[in-house]
Amino acid sequence: MIPYGRQEITQADIDAVIAVLQSDFLTQGPTVPQFEQAIADYCGVRHAVAMNSATSALHVACLALGLGAGDVLWTSPISFVASANCALYCGASVDFVDIDPLTYNLSVPALAEKLAQAEKVGRLPKIVVPVHLCGQSCDMAAIHQLAQQYGFKVIEDASHAIGGRYRDLPVGNCAYSDITVFSFHPVKIITTAEGGMAVTNQPALAERMALLRSHGITRDPAWMTHEPDGPWYYQQIALGFNYRMTDVQAALGLSQLSRLDEYVTERQAKAAYYNQALAELPIVLPWQHPDTYSAFHLYVIRLQLDQIRVSHRQVFEALRACGVGVNLHYIPIYSQPYYQQQGIAGAADYPQAELFYQCAITLPLYPNLSREQQEQVVVAIRDSVLA
The missing domain is CATH 3.40.640.10 (Type I PLP-dependent aspartate aminotransferase-like (Major domain))
Structure with missing residues (x-):
C-alpha cells in the first residue's frame, strides 16, 4: 500500500x-x-x-x-x-x-x-x-x-x-x-x-x-x-x-x-506532476493563490461527481483496493458527535465545507514518493473515475 x-x-x-x-x-x-x-x-x-x-x-x-x-x-x-x-x-x-x-x-x-x-x-x-x-x-x-x-x-x-x-x-x-x-x-x-x-x-x-x-x-x-x-x-x-x-x-x-527546503521543493515537483498527469480527468485539482507558496503537506483532489458514474465512496474504495492509500482531510469538525452534543450549528451553515467533504480525496504525497508510485496512483485514479 x-x-x-x-x-x-x-x-x-x-x-x-x-x-x-x-x-x-x-x-x-x-x-x-x-x-x-x-x-x-x-x-x-x-x-x-x-x-x-x-x-x-x-x-x-x-x-x-x-x-x-x-x-x-x-x-x-x-x-x-x-x-x-x-x-x-x-x-x-x-x-x-x-x-x-x-x-x-x-x-x-x-x-x-x-x-x-x-x-x-x-x-x-x-x-x-x-x-x-x-x-x-x-x-x-x-x-x-x-x-x-x-x-x-x-x-x-x-x-x-x-x-x-x-x-x-x-x-x-x-x-x-x-x-x-x-x-x-x-x-x-x-x-x-x-x-x-x-x-x-x-x-x-x-x-x-x-x-x-x-x-x-x-x-x-x-x-x-x-x-x-x-x-x-x-x-x-x-x-x-x-x-x-x-x-x-x-x-x-x-x-x-536542514532538509526542509529540499523537502518542500520535492513536494512541489510531485504536485506539479499530478497537476499535469490528472489534468484531463473529471476532478478538481488544488488551486494555488498567487500570494502563496505551499509546503504541499497534502495533495487534495475533488471529484466532479456530476461527470462520473461512480460515487465518492466507490472511488475511494477502488483506490484503496489498488494499493493506493488515499485518505480524506478532513471530516467537518461540527459533524463530530461531541460537537453536535455541544449544540454546534451543522451542515446548513457551512455549505462549502459540506461540498468539500462530499467529494475530496487526499492522494499520496511525500518527498521519497517515486515516479513509478505516482504513475501507479494516476492509473488507479483514471481507472476508478472513468469506470
Whole structure:
C-alpha cells in the first residue's frame, strides 16, 4: 500500500539522535533551545517555544492570549479537531467559519460577514484560528485587517505549512498574527516523531507559553512572589502542563530542518506532476493563490461527481483496493458527535465545507514518493473515475 504520507529518516537523523542518547541530557538539555532558535531563524520570528505536540502548542497559545470561560474561538470546520479542541480545553466555546471554495482555507468574505453579524449581538470572537490547509497559507493580510477592525487575536494553525511562504515571507514570521503553531508529526513536512512549536514576536507571549508548557513552574527570581529560599528554589505560579519537547526529539528536528527546503521543493515537483498527469480527468485539482507558496503537506483532489458514474465512496474504495492509500482531510469538525452534543450549528451553515467533504480525496504525497508510485496512483485514479 502506498501511504498518503510518510516520514524520511536518514543516517544523519539517526546519528543526531544517537549523539543525544550518548550525552548527559535526554530531556531538557541544550538541544531543545538550539532547535527553537533554528526554527525562529528560519521563520524570521523573534521567539519559538517547543512542545510535545501542535495540539499542546495550540492549547497554551490560547491560554497565553487569555482565552477562558465566556470567550469564543472561531476556526475552520475543515481541519483536524485539535484546531477547535484547544478552545474547549480553556473553558471557552467554539464556532466555525465556512471555507473558501478554491483554497479550502477559511473564507475571508465569510469571516467578514460573520464578524459584522457577531458585532451586532455582542458576540465577537476573542481568537480566530486560520488553518493553512494542505500547506497553503490563508489570506493573512486580510484576516489581520479584520483583526484590527474587530479586536480579536490571531493564531495561525500552520501544522501543515512549515517551509511555505506568504507574500514571499516564510509562514511563521507572525507579521499578521500573534502566534503561529507548527506540527512535527511523522507525516508532516519535517518530524520530531511527535512534537510541535509555537512562534511569536511578542516576548510576553513567549514567556507565558514557556511557563505553561512546564507545570507553571519558574526558577526566575523576577517572577517569584518573594526572594528564593536558596539555589534549589522554584515556584509554581500558574497551573501549567507537562508539554515539553525532549532533547531526543529536538535532535531529530534539527537534523530534519536542514532538509526542509529540499523537502518542500520535492513536494512541489510531485504536485506539479499530478497537476499535469490528472489534468484531463473529471476532478478538481488544488488551486494555488498567487500570494502563496505551499509546503504541499497534502495533495487534495475533488471529484466532479456530476461527470462520473461512480460515487465518492466507490472511488475511494477502488483506490484503496489498488494499493493506493488515499485518505480524506478532513471530516467537518461540527459533524463530530461531541460537537453536535455541544449544540454546534451543522451542515446548513457551512455549505462549502459540506461540498468539500462530499467529494475530496487526499492522494499520496511525500518527498521519497517515486515516479513509478505516482504513475501507479494516476492509473488507479483514471481507472476508478472513468469506470
